[in-house]
Amino acid sequence: MTDEVQTTTFSICSEDGATDEVTIPAGLVDLVAEGDQTDAETVGDVMLLSFASRAHHIVHHGDSADDELEAQEAEVMDLFEERFGVTFGEATGHQH
Template sequence: MDAESLDTTTVTLDADGESIELDVPTGVFDVLAEDEPAVEVMADLALFELTRNVHAAANHSEIETDVPLDDVEDEVLDLFEERFEVSFAEATGHQH
């Protein structure tokens, strides 16, 4: 079976008046979901990856932004813990 014959689910992301569609192999949700809707899986993945990237930028790079990265990291870490009911450090085993 080649990738072109796999079933896909189209996920639409909207932010600030912009939108994009992303086709995801439906099997991804079978692998990652525990009876959760695809939209929940995508939200979990998005927040996890955003948190990972912001943490890396704040602690392991020299990126400069208009908003202090420590403040952005604190906020995204709080949102992560609120959604997953566990800290990012506990979820990843990555602590400072």
């Protein structure tokens, strides 16, 4: 096992000007990258997948979801399909 794992830091900026940074092992970015994706594109893909997965879980496997939450989940699923060219169910094999 390597003693020192290289990391890389990504900056996040929202429309309202709020910012944050996230540092992750650089090798993980390389591991999940597809083709000639940039590191930023790879992190963007993982972020959208994470939000879609979490929204799906809350709406379909949680205790209760109101109309607003269901609308948020529907929107993230549309954005997912727009970015990846397949539905969340097709990409994950998890369909209802």
